[in-house]
Amino acid sequence: MSFLTVGGVTKRFGGLSANDDISFEVARGEIVGLIGPNGAGKSTLFSCIAGYHPVTSGTIDFDGKRISGLPPEAICRRGVARTFQIARVFKEMSVLENVMVGAFLSTSSRGEAEAHARAVLGRVGLSGKAEAFARSLTVSEQKRVQLARALATRPKLLLLDEVMAGLTPQETAEAVALVRSFRGDGITMVIVEHVMEVVMPISDRVVVLDYGKKIAEGAPEEIVRNELVIKAYLGEKRGAKH
C-alpha cells in the first residue's frame, strides 16, 4: 500500500505552472529520489507536500489520510519532517537548542527533549558542537543541524531538500552513509537532488521532473538510460558535445 500518494498535483504561481499534474507514490520504507534540472519544480513540490504552498489542484495523502490543505505544523505532527534547500537554522540558538525544538514535538519535558536531542546529535556527528551557536557553524554543519532537527521530531517520512549540495566529496560520502542509516530506523525518504551521481546509488526509485512535469519514473539504472532524462539534463546530444 502506498504511504505517500501525490495525486495530480498542480501548483501555479500566477500564470506559471511550477508543478503540472504530478502523480507518484512512495511505499513505506522506500527511498525515492526526486531529480530534475534547476527550476524543474522539485522544491515547490516539497513545499506542497509539507504544507507551505497550498496546491492549486490535486491531492496529497500520507499514511491513509489527506494532508493537502493542512498547515505545515499539522503535517509535521502527522510524521512528515523536511529540511530546507538553504540551511535555515535558528542562528541565535545553540546547536543543542535547535535540535531540542524538534524534540519537543513528542514531549513537553525539557530533560527528555535534551536527552533525545543529544542522542540525535551524536547520530549526525555533531555532539562536539552542541553548545555552539548555530550561526558559528560551517554550511555543511548547518545542514546537519537541520537534518538533526528534523530527525528529532521522530518522523515517519523525511523530505530531504538538497542536503548534499555544496558538500565536499568526503562530506558527501558521510552524508550518504548517514541517510542510508536512517532506513534502518524505518524512515521513508524522498530526496531532492539535482546531482544525479548522489541520488542514484541511494534511491530505490527515481522520479524525474522537468519544467514542472513528471517526465520519467523508475529504477535508477533505467532512469540513467532514459532518453527524455538525458535530454533534460544535457540538452540535445549534438549540443552537449559543443
Next chain:
Amino acid sequence: MAATAWGGRGFRYSLYGALFAAALVYPFVFRQPFPQDLAIKIFLFGGLASAWNVLGGFTGQVSLGNAIFFGVGAYAAAVVQTQWGWTPWAGVLLGMAAAVGIGVLIGYPCFRLKGHYFAMATLVIGEVVSTLFMNWKWVGGAIGVYIPIRDDTWKYYQFGTTKLPYYYVMLAFLVSALVLSAALLRSRMGFYFRAIREDQDAARSLGVPARRYKLAAMGISAALTSVGGSLYAQYVLFIDPHSVFPMMLSIQVVLIAILGGVGTLWGAVVGAVILIPLSEFTRIYIGGTGSGLDLIAYGLLIVVISVIQPRGILGFFRKAGAA
C-alpha cells in the same frame, strides 16, 4: 546547560541573592522620597520591559503598542473604584483579563503581518486606543480619573505617609516578571517562542503552531504589562489618556529592553537601571522647559550602544547558547 561568562550556577545564584537582599534593604538606607521614587520607577519599567521582552525579545514580534495594555490596566484599577467602589486589586485581575482579550484581538489579524509591518500596526492601534479613551465619557474622557484619596489601606492600596508598600509591591512585580521569564525560557513554550523569532517557517516545519504561540506570547506580555499599569495608577492616583497611553511609553519599554539586551532575561533590568536614572537626572539637571536636552542625551546613549554593541549591554558578557 548553556555556558555563560559569569562562571557557574552557584556564583550566579549568590549574585541574584545579593541583588535581591540589596533591593530589600535599599529603602532603609535611602529614606528620602526621591531615591525611593527612582527605585519604584526602575522596578516598574524593568517589569514592563521584561513583559515586552516576552513578545518582542523571545518571540521576535516587535510591538510598539504595549502602552495599550499599560493603560487598560491603569484604567481597570481606577474605574472599578470610581464606578463600583471595588478594591483596585479586583481591577488588577479585570485589567489582566481585558488586556489578554485585547491582545488576542490585536494579535489575531496583526500576526499575519511580519517584521516592520507588525510593529507599525501595533503603533497605530496604540494611538487608536488612546483616542478612544479620550472620547469615552464613562471613564472620564480627556479629563481622566481621580482615584478618591483614603487613609493608608491595603484594601484600596493607598499609602499617603510612606512609599514602602509601593516599593515592595513594585519590586514583587519586577521579580514576578523575571521569574516568569526565566521559567518560560526553560520550558517548551520558551523554545518555541525563540524558534518562531529565528525562523517562523522552519519552526512550523518542526510542528510549532506559530500563530497560537505568538498569541500566547502576546497574552503573557499584555497581562504583565496591565499589572504594571494598575500598580502605576495606584501609585499616582490620577490617570488620563495622556499619562497612561502615551506612545512614548510604548517606545521607552522597547528602548530599555534593547539597551539592556533584547531577548535576554536580565536585559530589561540592566536597561531600566541605566535609562530610568539617566532620564530622571538629565531632566533635573539639563531639562528645563522646552530645551529637550535631556532627550538628546537619552538618544545619544542609545545611538552609542547600538553602534558599539548591537546586542545590548548584556552582549558584552555573552559567550554561547545562553538565552
